[in-house]
Amino acid sequence: MTGEELRVVYLDNNSTTPVDPVVFQAMRPYFTEICGNPSNQHHSAGSCAAHAVEKSRSQVAAAIGAHAASIVFTSGATESNNLAILGICRAKGTLPGHIVTSAIEHKAVIEPCRFLEKLGWKVTFLRPDSHGAVDWRSVEAAIRPETVLVSIMAANNEVGTIQPLERIGEACDRRGVMFHCDAAQALGRMPVDVDKWNVDLLSLSAHKAYGPKGIGALFVREKRKTDILVPLCYGGGQESGIRPGTLPVPNIVGFGTACELAVSNLAGDVPRLWNLQRLLVEKLRGCCSDIVLHGHPTDSLPGLLSVGFPGVNGDEFLFSLRDVAISQGAACSAGSPEPSHVLTALGVGYDLARSSFRFGIGRFTTEADIDQVGAEVGRVLAILR
Numbered sequence: 407m408t409g410e411e412l413r414v415v416y417l418d419n420n421s422t423t424p425v426d427p428v429v430f431q432a433m434r435p436y437f438t439e440i441c442g443n444p445s446n447q448h449h450s451a452g453s454c455a456a457h458a459v460e461k462s463r464s465q466v467a468a469a470i471g472a473h474a475a476s477i478v479f480t481s482g483a484t485e486s487n488n489l490a491i492l493g494i495c496r497a498k499g500t501l502p503g504h505i506v507t508s509a510i511e512h513k514a515v516i517e518p519c520r521f522l523e524k525l526g527w528k529v530t531f532l533r534p535d536s537h538g539a540v541d542w543r544s545v546e547a548a549i550r551p552e553t554v555l556v557s558i559m560a561a562n563n564e565v566g567t568i569q570p571l572e573r574i575g576e577a578c579d580r581r582g583v584m585f586h587c588d589a590a591q592a593l594g595r596m597p598v599d600v601d602k603w604n605v606d607l608l609s610l611s612a613h614k615a616y617g618p619k620g621i622g623a624l625f626v627r628e629k630r631k632t633d634i635l636v637p638l639c640y641g642g643g644q645e646s647g648i649r650p651g652t653l654p655v656p657n658i659v660g661f662g663t664a665c666e667l668a669v670s671n672l673a674g675d676v677p678r679l680w681n682l683q684r685l686l687v688e689k690l691r692g693c694c695s696d697i698v699l700h701g702h703p704t705d706s707l708p709g710l711l712s713v714g715f716p717g718v719n720g721d722e723f724l725f726s727l728r729d730v731a732i733s734q735g736a737a738c739s740a741g742s743p744e745p746s747h748v749l750t751a752l753g754v755g756y757d758l759a760r761s762s763f764r765f766g767i768g769r770f771t772t773e774a775d776i777d778q779v780g781a782e783v784g785r786v787l788a789i790l791r
């Protein structure tokens with residue numbers, strides 16, 4: 407990385423976060439000195455690694471109010487979502503059933519559902535309200551006798567809206583349907599409690615919470631996981647056979663440490679993130695009085711600001727913002743004119759959606775960073791508008 411790149415203010419923390427130095431230090435010895443395979447516990451290198459894996463499993467479980475035995479390590483929330491959705495449906499045999507989800511889920515939920523549709527499954531994609539909230543009554547109303555699974559995310563990755571998880575969990579319980587929750591964005595930004603939400607399956611990702619990339623987990627409530635989930639891969643039987651493959655010990659140790667930090671820092675991080683977010687809104691309003699804030703005014707993740715700048719060309723804006731790293735909702739891949747499926751589902755028009763950006767404040771963002779972002783956005787808007 408060059409010196410010039412180092413001056414960039416990183417406000418893309420909902421896309422991924424930097425690894426916390428404490429996490430990095432915890433991981434270090436597991437790359438070199440403690441190199442054993444946790445499956446080979448007949449020597450100390452393996453048994454030390456296995457011990458570290460089990461400690462991390464307990465740390466991850468503690469962060470979501472679960473028992474260690476219910477944690478299956480995966481490569482991240484994409485895999486966890488696929489394992490939950492495809493694994494549950496494959497466990498139902500060949501019978502095509504029905505899934506209830508929302509139109510604003512991450513693609514890692516929407517795409518496995520689309521795949522199941524090709525196999526004859528029916529999927530209800532519920533529309534949220536204009537703030538991005540999914541009505542728990544619409545979830546309950548959508549459940550049919552053949553419904554196998556409800557999959558609703560904890561908090562949206564593009565606009566930050568937190569869903570009424572307790573009410574959705576109660577509805578699923580009343581109707582005897584399994585509830586999967588993609589909580590990739592929630593860890594470290596809001597309390598996560600699998601019992602309070604009454605979830606059966608919950609997806610986590612370390613790199614959204616200051617842990618390393620390439621590691622995540624699926625919480626599975628049942629003790630005998632193979633009864634409700636068919637694995638996506640077969641191999642050496644690790645992770646109760648649900649997710650075989652040699653365990654990436656350094657990443658797992660980092661994930662466990664990140665979970666511990668997520669819990670211990672939550673009470674301090676949340677008000678800090680809200681304060682910085684308020685400051686950022688002030689700065690952005692100062693340079694553009696007609697900004698449009700997307701998402702929910704109160705039930706929202708701290709630090710995630712989705713903002714529309716009416717009349718601003720999105721590509722030019724992003725290209726001109728040299729010293730600020732933000733992103734455009736999502737799904738606006740190079741050359742694609744399609745706006746974010748999330749903003750579209752909230753009823754945001756095509757032009758405003760294309761002029762909307764996500765600012766993701768994180769644990770290491772400072773007030774000086776927000777000042778710099780305000781100044782840089784002001785400079786770019788003065789040129790573009």
Ligand SMILES: Cc1ncc(COP(=O)(O)O)c(C=O)c1O
Pocket residue numbers: 420421481482483484485512514559561562563588589590591610611612613622
């Ligand atoms: C809500 C949500 N689900 C799933 C994912 C995918 O997570 P991972 O990068 O760990 O596969 C993300 C990250 O982009 C996300 O924000």
